[in-house]
Amino acid sequence: xxxxxxxxxxxxxxxxxxxxxxxxxxxxxxxxxxxxxxxxxxxxxxxxxxxxxxxxxxxxxxxxxxxxxxxxxxxxxxxxxxxxxxxxxxxxxxxxxxxxxxxxxxxxxxxxxxxxxxxxxxxxxxxxxxxxxxxxxxxxxxxxxxxxxxxxxxxxxxxxxxxxxxxxxxxxxxxxxxxxxxxxxxxxxxxxxxxxxxxxxxxxxxxxxxx
Amino acid sequence: xxxxxxxxxxxxxxxxxxxxxxxxxxxxxxxxxxxxxxxxxxxxxxxxxxxxxxxxxxxxxxxxxxxxxxxxxxxxxxxxxxxxxxxxxxxxxxxxxxxxxxxxxxxxxxxxxxxxxxxxxxxxxxxxxxxxxxxxxxxxxxxxxxxxxxxxxxxxxxxxxxxxxxxxxxxxxxxxxxxxxxxx
Numbered sequence: 001x002x003x004x005x006x007x008x009x010x011x012x013x014x015x016x017x018x019x020x021x022x023x024x025x026x027x028x029x030x031x032x033x034x035x036x037x038x039x040x041x042x043x044x045x046x047x048x049x050x051x052x053x054x055x056x057x058x059x060x061x062x063x064x065x066x067x068x069x070x071x072x073x074x075x076x077x078x079x080x081x082x083x084x085x086x087x088x089x090x091x092x093x094x095x096x097x098x099x100x101x102x103x104x105x106x107x108x109x110x111x112x113x114x115x116x117x118x119x120x121x122x123x124x125x126x127x128x129x130x131x132x133x134x135x136x137x138x139x140x141x142x143x144x145x146x147x148x149x150x151x152x153x154x155x156x157x158x159x160x161x162x163x164x165x166x167x168x169x170x171x172x173x174x175x176x177x178x179x180x181x182x183x184x185x186x187x188x189x190x191x192x193x194x195x196x197x198x199x200x201x202x203x204x205x206x207x208x209x210x211x
Numbered sequence: 212x213x214x215x216x217x218x219x220x221x222x223x224x225x226x227x228x229x230x231x232x233x234x235x236x237x238x239x240x241x242x243x244x245x246x247x248x249x250x251x252x253x254x255x256x257x258x259x260x261x262x263x264x265x266x267x268x269x270x271x272x273x274x275x276x277x278x279x280x281x282x283x284x285x286x287x288x289x290x291x292x293x294x295x296x297x298x299x300x301x302x303x304x305x306x307x308x309x310x311x312x313x314x315x316x317x318x319x320x321x322x323x324x325x326x327x328x329x330x331x332x333x334x335x336x337x338x339x340x341x342x343x344x345x346x347x348x349x350x351x352x353x354x355x356x357x358x359x360x361x362x363x364x365x366x367x368x369x370x371x372x373x374x375x376x377x378x379x380x381x382x383x384x385x386x387x388x389x390x391x392x393x394x395x
Contacts, residue, residue, distance in 0.1 A: 040235065040255045040275075043385035060255050060275045064385035081275055081297050086377075093377045111297045111317050128317045128335050146335045162336070162353065 016184060020192035025057070034189065049074075054189050056080075056108070067097035071119065073182040074100055075189075077108030085113045085131040096132070103182035107143060118155070120178040138174045142167070225393055227269070231375075231382050232389040236273075240265075242281070247271070247291070251378045254386060263287065263305050270375055271295065281305050282323070290329070292368040310347070312364035312371070319351075330364025 027035045031051035038057035041047060043064030050072040055061070058079035061068055066084035076082065084098040101119030106112060110127040117123075117135045124143030131149045135141070139153045142160030153159050156170045223243040226232050230246050233254040238244060240260030246252065247269035255275040258265060263284040267273075268291040276298045281287040285305030292312045295301075299315045301308060303323025310329035315321070319333035324342040327333070332350040339345060348363045382388070 042235075042254055046385075062275075065381055079276070083275075083297070086374075088373075093374055095377075095381075130317070130335070 016188050018188045018190045020190055023191040026191070050102075052186050054186060066095035069097065069099045071100055071102035071104065073103045073179075073186050075105045075182060075185045077106055077110070077125065079109050080106050081111045082106075083111075083113050085115055085133075087132060101137065103179045105178075105182050105185060120175050120182070122178055122181070138170065138178065140170060140174070140178075224389070226389050226391050227393050228391045229379075230389075230391065231379055233382065234387040234389060236389075240281075249375055251375055251382065253277075253382075265289075265305075268293075268311075270371060272371060272374060272378070274299075278302070292371045294367065294371050294374070312367040314363075314367050330360075330362075330367055332360065332363060332367075 025037055027037060033049045033051060033053045035055040036057040036059070039055050039059040039061070041061050041063065046063035046066065047061055047068045049070050052072045053070060053074040055076050056078045059076050060081045062083040068082065068084060082098065084095045086093050086095045096115050098114065098116065100117045101121065103120045104117055106123045107125030107127065109125055110123055110129070112123065112129045113131045114129045114133040114135055118137035118139070120138045121135050123129065123141045124145065126144050127141050128146045129135070129141070130147055133147050133149070133151045133153070135153045136155040138156050140158045141147065141153065141164065142158065145160045145164040146162045147159065147164035151164060156172065156174060158167045158170060159165065160167050224238055225243065225245040227246060227248040229248050230250045232246055232252045235254030236252045237257045239257065242260035242262070242264040244258055244260050244264065245266045247267055249270040250267055252273045253275045256273050256277040259280045261280055261282050263281045264286040265279060265281050266286050266288045268289055270291050271289065271293045273295045274297045277295045279287070279301045283304035287305040288307045289309045290311040293309055294314045296315060296317045298318040300320045302321065306326065308321065308326045310327060312330045313327055314332045316333060316335040318336045320338040321327065322338060322341050325339045327345040328347040330348040331345050334352045337351045337353060348360050349357055350360050351357045
């Protein structure tokens with residue numbers, strides 16, 4: 001099983017050339033997370049990145065509103081906004097913690113206010129996932145989709161359009177396809193050789209959590 | 212990080228009492244910017260008084276990646292109790308661009324020359340035609356698809372007021388705020 005997975009990633013590696021980034025522009029943590037210095041992490045004590053995730057520049061993670069739990073091999077594209085959603089509850093407004101599973105890719109320019117996102121979910125570019133949406137495992141959201149509030153995307157389905165509606169089913173192989181996609185995206189994201197001067201990840205993390 | 216590079220505002224920036232303005236919110240331009248009482252400005256938003264002043268009323272919520280740019284000498288005025296969600300753009304010349312109790316959903320755009328009345332809703336990713344004036348309590352769902360929603364203004368005002376109460380408690384926990392600099 002593990003062998004075949006490796007073979008696949010090699011095959012895909014040939015198709016996708018590596019993307020090089022300047023080492024000074026990213027913070028690499030011990031668990032393999034690569035977080036751009038130009039991203040905005042609010043309340044980083046509330047943000048959990050399990051490992052091997054990539055956060056690209058311009059992205060805003062709102063940990064100050066509620067807990068934000070992100071699994072491993074999660075790729076968040078440029079200028080995304082990940083913010084926990086809220087709901088009227090007992091007369092006032094309560095924010096929900098937001099959980100994102102493993103092997104999730106979020107395309108550039110998307111706004112994600114979902115309550116929970118399962119594992120192996122693929123979100124395209126410029127999508128808007130409105131408040132309190134639930135995206136189950138192995139689902140696919142096409143680029144430029146606007147999911148209305150409280151939408152539930154069932155497992156192995158494709159959603160797309162404005163407003164986002166059910167468009168079709170996916171084969172069960174989607175689990176492996178998306179897993180490989182996320183892992184290769186992480187693997188091909190490499191520091192360029194000339195980049196130098198990166199500081200230790202711990203001091204920068206503390207800086208982000210300033211107040 | 213990015214927030215540290217933002218220098219202390221050289222812009223005349225007036226923050227009224229009780230306004231919650233995060234330090235990470237970018238304020239640019241040479242003209243004055245006034246923020247009214249109780250307004251909440253999230254980090255990573257951009258307010259640019261490029262060619263003229265900007266006046267933001269009281270009890271508004273301005274979320275991240277919002278862009279408010281004034282490219283004329285006339286002051287750009289935004290009313291009270293408006294909710295500008297992630298990625299909203301208010302572009303172009305000044306004037307009374309926005310009334311009270313409006314809801315602008317994610318990534319909607321108010322292009323140059325447009326203005327909206329009171330209690331309007333702009334749906335996600337929608338935009339108005341250039342020079343259009345939107346009448347009170349209109350809901351824009353998609354291009355060419357709109358309807359009226361009586362009583363929307365009152366509902367928006369209530370929702371925004373409640374939301375501000377919560378944000379006033381939440382935001383200062385994790386952010387440095389701009390201090391009020393208006394003497395009363």
